[in-house]
Amino acid sequence: MTLVQPYNPATGEKLDSVLATTPAQLQGLLEAAEAARPVYAALPAARRADFLDAAAEQIRAHTEELVHWAGLETGLPEARLRGEAARTANQLALFAALVREGSWVDARIDTPQPQRQPLPKPDVRSLRVPLGVVAVFGASNFPLAFSVAGGDTASALAAGCPVIVKAHPAHPHTSGIAARALQGAAQASGMPAGTVQIVFEPGVELGQHLVRSPVVKAVGFTGSRAGGLALLKLAQGRPVPIPVFAEMSSVNPLVIASSALARPNLAAGLAASISSSGGQLCTQPGLLFVPTGDAGDALLRDLAARLQDTQPCALLTRGIRDAYGQGIARLAEGAEALTPALPGDLPAASQLFQVPLEGFRQNPALAHEVFGPSSLAVRYDDPAQLPEVLAALEGQLTASLHADPAELPHLADVLAVMRERAGRVILNGFPTGVEVGHAMVHGGPFPATSDGQSTSVGTRAIERFSRPFAYQDFPDSALPPELQNANPLGLWRVVDGQRTQQAITQQAISPSEESA
Template sequence: MTFTPHGKHLVAGEWLTGEGTFRSAPVHGDPHEFSGGTVDLVDRAALAAEDAFAPYAATSRDDRAAFLDAIADQIEGRAEAITAIGTQETGLPEARLQGERGRTTGQLRLFADHIRKGEYLDRRHDPAMPERQPLPRPDLRLMQRPIGPVAVFGASNFPLAFSTAGGDTASALAAGCPVVVKGHPAHPGTGEIVAEAIRAAIRETGMPAGVFGFIHGDSHAVGAALVQHPLIKAVGFTGSLRGGRALFDLCAARPEPIPFFGELGSINPGFVLPQALAARGARLAEGWAGSLTMGAGQFCTNPGLIVMPKGVLADAFAKAVGDALAKVAPQPMLTDGIADAYREGANRAAGVATPIFEGPCEGRNVLPAIYKTTAEEFLRDHTLSEEVFGPMGVIVTTTTEEQMMDVAQAIEGQLTATLHMDEADIDMARRLMPVLERKAGRILANGWPTGVEVADAMVHGGPYPASTNFGATSVGTMAIRRFLRPVSYQNIPEALLPEDLRGF
């Protein structure tokens, strides 16, 4: 199956044009032209989503599950075409796109199974107690209900799993909420073909046409209009701290503020404890180099900071990392802008830390960079604790356990934190655990955080600036909670209750 983008926007089941055009910037192959998004298109998509909300929210869990499965089937039916345009636009290898497609369809099927079980509804019933003294108790039933149309922003680094039909869209649709997606301009063709798959699934399962909309956009105006639209009731976002914070502020400033579930930035610190460093420092160095450069470091869980005791073992670790990185070939960044930002971040780090390895960068292709500094310098200069999107890492050396605790305390909110430890390190690890629990949404032992399992027990979120809502996750079945709210029904006749609450 071949695919040539038509460059249009999906609104109420129809492909429409906007105003002006923009061109894609593929790593290889010919660019394509796309219609620019407009405020009017955003308005029309939001209105269509609102029209679809009541009938879609009233569908049965089995029907919504069948819809999610149908989307997965339609995506798989376009597998080769999705991989072809995805690799052209992003430069990601075919194997990565194929794996990410499997993750995307797996998420959809996981949510289909999740809503069929019904446990997410959190149904509760306090029967009436008319004889209770001094006052009778009414009949009370509670259930989670969908909140309304949701806006989703495609992510630059995951053209499938965190974009058009990714986890935000899958969980919102599972909850019973229509979705309007703003496609990412870094991979507009990939977004478009997945939108076509969703449109086909809508028609196959008879869902309301407005349950899904897709707007291309290479301007901030489209995103701003989407999050400020009065019919949008929540936003899912994965991207930069700067862009996410701007949208978060717009959501908070609305006459009716709405939740903004943003995953913004993380350096994902790893703490290498003394016995682990002594026992397997060389192996840890090799593992860090591999994790740091995976996908050119363009993962939100990229481990950009390693903290370890100062000394000859730390020196040997740094050398081993440098030797491993010297064998890494240049990799393309997702966009020219991301490549420029990576170089700027590396230059900032070089101004305050000692270079261990710095590979030359040319255009969109980059090589990794590693720097080393002391705990004193790290605590003094906030620059080194800021995320640099790409294969850059910083080694921080400490002279005492207290210094390692100070570094842990100084780190801002993170998606992940890792303890590299052996049995003899357990006392120090026990001291660090309460700190890391407050800093990160996921804590690992003896692993690397790149790779986020889609499962019931996964948390992909954390205290700000890792995300804007520390009680939520954008990966795993608990992500559905973001787009639900509890409604209590008091003395409501059985015939008026939602279908899932009748007889409960």
């Protein structure tokens, strides 16, 4: 009998263990998911939307229980977890609205021209269809919004894909509550058994088996670079490779122009962005570019004082705590500490370092992510130095610029490099806090993600778990409603290159219709 043993990271005490899934049980989950796949995919969009709305309500109904256990298993503050619970429910509801409206399928219709010379033009109609069963790996730093009922699960279910979630071993109780909420919503909504399932495991073997299974057609992951790359290697080594949408590492560079140094709330905003949730946010600004001179010195003194006054926090897991200590040691070897160091066995203290631009250039290890409440200030003399340095960085989730808007034409080269290196660029703001909406992009070039063409937050995330599919010369009665002439769902569609909600009233008869 194998157990998953969670700990309270704030106290170190053992919490109640959870029985791990057995290999035989995992095989049963895979068979159930495969049986559910065609049934769930064929359901009308309105039925899937009702299920997602019911799931949102179930998360809201279980908020107290979720917040209680997530607090015990992660040490994160209650206010943060309540906000995350609301976000989890809201994004489920957001995807319900997206599915109910329906235009996300990107229906496109090219009507036929049988008399065209030298060759007739066929009737071709396309839309997005679900990939199949999706394996989702819960994140350590977001026990709700990026875990069992989080964005990967919500977007996969919205696309019409059954989901098997590998619960993060650090918070199995929270994960179990969320899974029961989703399964209750599925049962109440008449979804097929096997639509949402969960796997508990202290190690990696069952997760590896999930990725290797021919039943699974895509993977969603939020976590370390090592973990994401391991899953990517497994997926690419299959007889039939599958996509892995992994969010991995990012230092989120933040550039401060001289004109922004005197802003009264700059140091406070930076301190909050660096230290919030123990710095354990994927968009935490781990790299600051600060002008040399008295004004830059004053900003960093203020920032260091604010970080020093920040209450040290317990990091999510022992592995994260150990990695943070190693990262701080690496920074201390190559940069000047502006905050006092605390012994490694204490809760993680917020740390600030600085290094001259040339020293940063000569020590590439300083650009590596340190997951936790620390940041490195790189001191520069002239903004003209920055494009080359930014271009040498790896792919990022975000890049930020603090400057007077009137300066933007003079900083065009900086912004151009930021656009190449990041999935989102923020002006005069802070990268932490990712709005869940229709326009958000939470992704970026490798290694921020394994697939820089997608996002894991916002409604565009549904595209990851669907693919384009076309029908050619099918009779109208055999087409899905999204592609039928009458447009019974009232979707926005692209018909002969024009976006419209209008029905197709005059259409040449296709060969299939003529023969029918």
